[in-house]
Amino acid sequence: MRIRGEIKELSADGLGLLEGERRIHVPFAYPGDYVLVRRTKRRFGRRIATDFELLEPSPLRQTPRCPHFGACGGCLWQGLRYGEQLRFKAELFERITGISAPVKGSPQIWDFRNVSNFIVTAEGIGLKEYGDPLGVVELSECPVFSKGTSEYLRALRAFLSETGLEPWDLKRKAGEVHYLQVREGKFTGELMVNLVAHTKPSKEVAEVFRDYFSFADSLYWSLKTDERDDPRGEPEIMGGEPFIRERIGDVAYLIHPNSFFQTNSYALWLLLKAVEDFTDGEKVLDLYSGVGTFGVWLAKRGFEVDGVELNPFAVEMARKNVELNGVNARFRVGRAEETPIGDYDTVIVDPPRKGLREAAELLVKSGVERVIYVSCNPKAFRLDYENHLRKTYRIEDAILIDMFPHTPHVEAAIWLERT
Numbered sequence: 278m279r280i281r282g283e284i285k286e287l288s289a290d291g292l293g294l295l296e297g298e299r300r301i302h303v304p305f306a307y308p309g310d311y312v313l314v315r316r317t318k319r320r321f322g323r324r325i326a327t328d329f330e331l332l333e334p335s336p337l338r339q340t341p342r343c344p345h346f347g348a349c350g351g352c353l354w355q356g357l358r359y360g361e362q363l364r365f366k367a368e369l370f371e372r373i374t375g376i377s378a379p380v381k382g383s384p385q386i387w388d389f390r391n392v393s394n395f396i397v398t399a400e401g402i403g404l405k406e407y408g409d410p411l412g413v414v415e416l417s418e419c420p421v422f423s424k425g426t427s428e429y430l431r432a433l434r435a436f437l438s439e440t441g442l443e444p445w446d447l448k449r450k451a452g453e454v455h456y457l458q459v460r461e462g463k464f465t466g467e468l469m470v471n472l473v474a475h476t477k478p479s480k481e482v483a484e485v486f487r488d489y490f491s492f493a494d495s496l497y498w499s500l501k502t503d504e505r506d507d508p509r510g511e512p513e514i515m516g517g518e519p520f521i522r523e524r525i526g527d528v529a530y531l532i533h534p535n536s537f538f539q540t541n542s543y544a545l546w547l548l549l550k551a552v553e554d555f556t557d558g559e560k561v562l563d564l565y566s567g568v569g570t571f572g573v574w575l576a577k578r579g580f581e582v583d584g585v586e587l588n589p590f591a592v593e594m595a596r597k598n599v600e601l602n603g604v605n606a607r608f609r610v611g612r613a614e615e616t617p618i619g620d621y622d623t624v625i626v627d628p629p630r631k632g633l634r635e636a637a638e639l640l641v642k643s644g645v646e647r648v649i650y651v652s653c654n655p656k657a658f659r660l661d662y663e664n665h666l667r668k669t670y671r672i673e674d675a676i677l678i679d680m681f682p683h684t685p686h687v688e689a690a691i692w693l694e695r696t
Contacts, residue, residue: 278314278315278316278317279313279314279315280295280297280301280313280314281311281312281313281314281332282295282296282297282311282312283295283309283310283311283312284303284306284307284308284309284310284311284312284335285308286308287307287308287365287369287685288302289369289372289373289656290685291353291354291365291369291684291685292304292306292325292353293305293306293307293308293310293312295312295314295326299324300323300324301314301317301324301325301326302323302324302325302326303325303326303329304325304326304353304407304408305346305347305353305356305407306326306329306331307335307337307338307354307356307357307361308335308337309334309335309336309337309338310331310333310334310335310338311331311332311333312326312329312330312331312332313329313330313332314326314328314329315328315329315330316328316329320408325408327408337357337358337361338356338357338358339356339357339358339359340356341355341356342355342387342420343355343418343419343420343421344417344418345403345404345414345416345417345418345419348406348407348414349403349404349405349406349407349414349416350404350405350406350407350408350414351404351419351421351683351684352421352683352684353407353683353684353685354683354684354685355421355683357683359382359386359682362679362682362683363380363382363679365685366380366677366679366685366686366687367379367380367677367687369655369685369687370655370677370687370689373655373656373659374655374658374659374662374689375659376672376675376691378675378676378677378689378691379676379677380676380677380678380679380687381544381547381551381676381677381678381679382679382682383541383543383544383679383680383682384543384544384546384547385543385544386421386682386683387420387421388420388421388422388423388424389421389463389541389542389543389544389682390421390422390423390540390541391460391461391462391463391523391538391540391541391542392458392459392460392461392538392540393419393422393423393426393458393459394456394457394458394508395416395429395430395433395456395457395458395459396413396445396455396456396506397433397437397444397445397454397455397456397457398413398444398445398446398447398452399443399444399445399446399447399452400412400413400447401413401414401415402415402416402430402433402434402444402457403415403416403430404416404419410447411447411448413447416430417430421682421683422459423459423461425459425461425468428492429457429459429470430457432489432490432492433457433489435489436485436486436489436490437454439485439489440482440485440486442454442474442476442482445475447506450504452475453474453475453476454472454473454474454475455473455474455475455501455506455508456472456473456508457470457471457472457473458470458471458472458473458499458508458534459471460521460532460534462521462522462523462524462532462542463523463542463543464523464524464525464542465521465522465523465524467494467495467518467521467522467523468492468493468494468495468521469493469494469495469496469497469521469532469534470490470493470495470496470497471496471497471498471499471508471512471534472486472497472498472499473499473501473508473509473510474498474499474500474501474510475500475501475502476500477498477500478498478515483498483515486498486515487515487516493516493517494517494518494521495514495516495517495518495519495520495521496514496515496516496517497512497513497514497515497534498512498513498515499511499512499513499534500513509535512533512534512535519533520532520533520597523538523542525542525545525546525549525574526546526549526574527577528573528574528577528602529598529601529602530568530569530570530573530598530601531568531594531597531598531601533590533594535590536568536591536594537567537568537591538568538570539570539680540680540681541680541681541682544678544679544680544688545570545680547678548651548678548680548688548690549570549571549574551676551678551690552571552574552575552625552649552651552690553574553575553578555623555647555649555674555690555692556575556580556623556625556647556649557622557623557646557647558621558622558623558646558647559580559581559622560580560581560583560620560621560622560623561575561580561581561582561583561621561622561623561624561625562582562583562584562585562616562618562621562623562624562625562645563575563582563583563584563585563608563625564584564585564613564616564624564625564626564627564628564636565585565586565587565613565626565627565628565629566584566585566586566591566592566595566608566627567586567588567591567595567627568591568594568595568598569584569594569595569596569598569599569606569608571625571627571651572584572595572606572608572625573595573598573599573602573604573606575606575625576599576602576604576605576606577602577604581605581606582604582605582606582607583606583607583608583609583621584606584607584608584609585608585609585610585611585612585613585616586608586609586610586611587610587611587612587613588610589610592608592609592610595608596608613626613628613633613636613639614634614635614636614639616636616639618639618640618643618644618645620644621645622645622646622647623645623646623647623648623649624640624643624645624647624648624649625648625649625651626640626648626649626650626651627651627652628652628657630653630654630657631654631657632652632654632657632658632660632661633657633661633665634661637661637664637665637666638665640665640666640669640670641665641666641668641669641670645695646694646695647692647693647694647695648666648670648692648693649690649691649692649693650666650689650690650691650693651688651689651690651691652688652689652691653680653681653686653687653688653689655689658689658691662693666693669695669696670693670694670695670696671693671694671696672691672692672693673692673693673694674691674692675689675690675691675692676689676690677689678690
């Protein structure tokens with residue numbers, strides 16, 4: 278198989294499209310690229326190029342900063358100029374949702390991620406290889422995460438060498454150390470290191486662990502009791518503080534190994550401001566409130582906030598953030614789709630990637646005038662809106678925030694007003 282051609286457009290998930298007798302999705306390729314495809318595979322009903330060559334580069338390209346670009350699955354668009362990334366994000370969002378919205382770029386496009394999960398395997402230590410669930414790219418650096426990446430990975434490799442702990446084997450689903458999670462407070466300089474392992478450390482191993490990662494402000498060991506390939510476990514503090522802090526504007530947030538927090542601290546202010554500007558009235562309901570990212574920010578601005586979140590630990594963290602910032606907000610455990618929506622002026626929803634589903638009908642039947650829908654999944658928003666929300670709400674305004682430079686993803690804040 279040898280198919281040559283020019284990439285004319287991008288798929289909805291950011292792959293280059295090569296048209297011919299069969300449409301081929303080409304990763305790391307952009308409009309204007311002239312490519313040669315030698316081999317493909319079928320996945321999820323699409324034909325994806327697995328062996329291809331760039332013959333003539335697009336004028337839209339830039340030189341990627343990362344030496345692992347093209348293999349690592351983290352950054353499909355790092356070879357695309359940043360201004361073009363923003364343009365395509367707005368175009369893809371409009372193609373999926375029908376909404377034309379301005380996009381605000383990230384204030385920082387390198388070293389912006391505040392968390393990274395490095396997989397530790399017999400095949401290598403680093404990040405997953407694009408398109409191969411068993412492939413791992415042996416990392417030496419990560420310019421989208423942190424200048425400290427090489428130091429963190431050196432400490433990890435030295436720790437494994439001294440202790441003899443066995444890396445996880447993706448094929449056999451066996452081993453001892455599975456992930457190293459590192460979190461940084463970009464505006465506080467605080468650092469959390471969390472080792473995710475399938476075994477508890479002995480006293481000697483724990484001491485070696487503390488020695489190699491003595492630069493961390495907070496040090497955890499998370500016991501993983503399942504074989505799923507994810508960086509989740511039951512954390513036990515091994516040294517330092519139980520939390521690190523991140524500060525966005527005048528609001529401080531506590532971060533724990535089990536916390537979900539937006540990954541781009543620099544662009545988070547833009548998202549919070551967009552939600553604030555769309556919010557109206559005095560009483561706000563924050564559904565899917567998590568650790569209180571939106572609710573605490575709005576409470577700091579004088580809104581009276583109630584938050585509902587299914588995860589009890591996230592609610593506990595939200596309450597700590599309320600206390601830390603001295604604001605008027607109440608958070609409780611509950612299911613969004615079972616929450617009685619009372620006399621609120623604005624409801625903010627930041628659902629999981631699958632969208633609102635049943636909770637959408639709850640909003641339709643409520644008397645709430647304004648809904649702010651926050652999402653990084655435009656397909657889920659489209660389904661929620663077309664199947665439920667459009668019965669009662671019109672799209673008044675929207676803004677896109679680039680929380681994820683060098684990827685096809687973008688965060689949207691969408692203002693819905695009752696008709």
